[in-house]
Amino acid sequence: MRADAQRNYDRIVEVARQVFRERGYDASLDDVAKLAGVGPGTLYRHFPKRENLLDAVMQSWVDKVNDTADKALAHEGSDRDLLVNWFVDYVELISQHKGGPAKLTSAMGNPDSPIVTKCQALARANGRVIDQLREDGALRDDVETIQVCRLVGGIATVADQSELDAAAVRPMLEVVADGLMK
Amino acid sequence: MRADAQRNYDRIVEVARQVFRERGYDASLDDVAKLAGVGPGTLYRHFPKRENLLDAVMQSWVDKVNDTADKALAHEGSDRDLLVNWFVDYVELISQHKGGPAKLTSAMGNPDSPIVTKCQALARANGRVIDQLREDGALRDDVETIQVCRLVGGIATVADQSELDAAAVRPMLEVVADGLMK
DNA sequence: ACCTGAACACCGTTCAAGT
């Protein structure tokens, strides 16, 4: 990539990360281009679809997902606590920006989505937690990882759209956790 | 209301019902106005916000909600079956149009929403089912009706946005039902 | 090869003029 192109690419991603954080995932791309000091055409050249930009913005986020899963797995305590705490973390992970939970959860399992690698990272992290609990024999046998992603993602989506606080979300996560355990 | 105003009102609602069904809740209101044969100003006069139009479109839907709850309550069989079947019905009720589950579920508990009466009808129907099961002593004591609405609504929202079929939705509803029961 | 920015399309929303 030419030096000026790389510079523009980086600027756009950096600005988008900030704008998405402040105004949510549906923020105006025109504004992003303006703030990045590029023409709208340049933004569209690098990111033909809005979701390609989301994907770039979430690049570093993948590490955080894996770290969080590691910490959740190291939890000392009951299986139920481990699961509920992981769900709380999961919701927080996908709720960084307004509109994030819906975007990530609806793309889950869709191989054509531009953010497919992000969904996979999320699903793998969730799968690791699920697998460890299954080894303990704590979970129902018929639990599929993607269903858990959708269940918890659904709660996060509702919480995001209704602007619920953590205190309102936890009891719902507990219901799902209890429903998943033997 | 003047005769011509009433006629326009009815036309707009009828057209909107059809358009929302075909293209989802985010369909263009300009199109609705054109198809109803009125100017855009007329539509905005009757329905200042999009959600006021939604509210009018869903007027008859309330009866269907109550009928469905009645039938669910008459179910012969286990409490779990009754609950799961009701959840399946609930999802179907709020999934008439694309975007419906998110709209109805996120407005749940918000007294300022233009569709507040529709949410209340839905919550009341759900509450009737919950109350009957609670009388049977089948449910956890700390279950709040609005939480159940959000849990099931969250699943419906994900299903709507990912275009999942009933076979993929049912297992998730079963998890929630199991998590809610004693 | 890449960028710019004018141009177009689409939609929501308002309001002056009309009946």
Added chain:
DNA sequence: ACCTGAACACCGTTCAAGT
């Protein structure tokens, strides 16, 4: 009292012209 439709604002997207 109600309606019309032109007008404006905003945003996404494209593309001819430029470097």
